[in-house]
Amino acid sequence: MEMFCLKCRKKVDVDNNKIDESSINGRKMLRASCPQCNSGLAKFVKASVSL
Numbered sequence: 001m002e003m004f005c006l007k008c009r010k011k012v013d014v015d016n017n018k019i020d021e022s023s024i025n026g027r028k029m030l031r032a033s034c035p036q037c038n039s040g041l042a043k044f045v046k047a048s049v050s051l
């Protein structure tokens, strides 16, 4: 999966197996570390919310 690294200032390709899925306040969040600079990446994804 492609995630944007703020430190590298570019999109990096993250191994899907290394992505951590968690949810905060009902929002799904993906966590991973940059394969190039090893800094933490976080990305919010649209969760399927049922109101």
Ligand SMILES: [Zn+2]
Pocket: 005, 006, 007, 008, 009, 012, 034, 035, 036, 037, 038, 039
């Ligand atoms: Zn990076």
